[in-house]
Amino acid sequence: MNILIIGSSAAGISAASVIREQNKDCSITIVCEEDRLSYYRYRILECLLDGKKCSELYFKNNDFFKSNNIELILNKVAVGLDTRRKRVKLNDDTYLGFDKLLIATGASFKLPEIKGANKKNVISLRKMSDVEAFQSAQAIAKSIFLVGEELFLSKLALRFASPDTEIFLLTKNSEILSVLSETEKIRFINDDAIVEIIGEGEVQAVKLASGKVFACSLLVFTGLCEPNFKFVKDSPIEIDEGILVDEFMATSVPGIFAAGDVARIKNEPSFNFSWQRAESQGHIAGVNMIKE
Ligand SMILES: Cc1cc2nc3c(=O)[nH]c(=O)nc-3n(C[C@H](O)[C@H](O)[C@H](O)COP(=O)(O)OP(=O)(O)OC[C@H]3O[C@@H](n4cnc5c(N)ncnc54)[C@H](O)[C@@H]3O)c2cc1C
Numbered sequence: 001m002n003i004l005i006i007g008s009s010a011a012g013i014s015a016a017s018v019i020r021e022q023n024k025d026c027s028i029t030i031v032c033e034e035d036r037l038s039y040y041r042y043r044i045l046e047c048l049l050d051g052k053k054c055s056e057l058y059f060k061n062n063d064f065f066k067s068n069n070i071e072l073i074l075n076k077v078a079v080g081l082d083t084r085r086k087r088v089k090l091n092d093d094t095y096l097g098f099d100k101l102l103i104a105t106g107a108s109f110k111l112p113e114i115k116g117a118n119k120k121n122v123i124s125l126r127k128m129s130d131v132e133a134f135q136s137a138q139a140i141a142k143s144i145f146l147v148g149e150e151l152f153l154s155k156l157a158l159r160f161a162s163p164d165t166e167i168f169l170l171t172k173n174s175e176i177l178s179v180l181s182e183t184e185k186i187r188f189i190n191d192d193a194i195v196e197i198i199g200e201g202e203v204q205a206v207k208l209a210s211g212k213v214f215a216c217s218l219l220v221f222t223g224l225c226e227p228n229f230k231f232v233k234d235s236p237i238e239i240d241e242g243i244l245v246d247e248f249m250a251t252s253v254p255g256i257f258a259a260g261d262v263a264r265i266k267n268e269p270s271f272n273f274s275w276q277r278a279e280s281q282g283h284i285a286g287v288n289m290i291k292e
Helices: 010-022 045-049 062-067 128-138 152-160 174-178 275-289
Strands: 002-006 027-032 070-074 078-082 087-090 095-097 100-103 107-109 143-147 166-170 186-189 194-198 205-208 213-215 218-221 225-227 243-245 256-258 263-265
Touching: 002 010, 002 095, 010 027, 010 100, 010 275, 045 128, 045 152, 062 070, 100 275, 128 218, 143 152, 143 213, 152 166, 243 256, 256 275
Parallel strands: 002 027, 002 100, 027 070, 100 256, 143 166, 143 218, 166 186, 243 263
Antiparallel strands: 078 087, 087 095, 107 225, 194 205, 205 213
């Protein structure tokens, strides 16, 4: 049996592990858009706040893939799914066939639809590459704009405000504001919103609804995430806010499963994004994928 898994994080790795534990013969291939080994995504801020190295967050090393005979293909994106011919199209125009497929592509931060949001150094903090983009922009930034309601913004403000770097915090979250005091280097912006991101190629300033313009060379948005199911949109797989699955993590198309942040169990009132949920769904999917 030929098993293909898209996504090499909590759900994908958990599925691959249980599949190999229970079936020594099937072939397992994992494809992932990211360019590095699987890491604890929920700990990425430790690299910014506590000086951790990315490699310290890896939860599976090369030995795991080698000793379990799992082929890991990094830096490739699934861009299409042909359910009839049972194959996934990758961004280099190659195809990978499968007998059973697991979609474990997680979620991505949804950048707001603001003019200029695609400029360099306008980032979210979801992937290790976002952390690296933050680190390199921050090293030379005179001002950093932090936007959103996540509590960790207060920690970022405290960590990166310095005599050379001014932090602007645009939030409605009173809990964030209550743990910070406004200083010359940490400034709060209330009752306003970014309407335009200005700059040639990279962000140089933001324009607010109030008409004020602030210089900034790094703009961090936090907040809304959305499941990554773009590559299956033209397939018959049933989707609403996520890929719809039953209690076995099976999608509406036989032989195709989904687990983790990308999946939504039918009739689940609301779904939250969680590492543990992704791991346990990956496990359930894996067990069911190798059943006849
Ligand atoms: C900053 C932060 C803090 C968090 N804190 C917590 C916490 O405290 N507790 C908690 O439970 N959870 C937390 N989470 C959420 C948790 O990390 C996620 O719920 C978990 O990572 C979901 O795992 P997953 O395997 O479903 O997907 P993901 O971890 O999102 O991994 C999906 C992988 O698939 C890849 N991929 C996507 N699309 C494609 C494609 N088309 N082709 C190939 N590869 C693709 C992605 O690049 C990614 O590597 C946090 C997340 C973040 C970002």
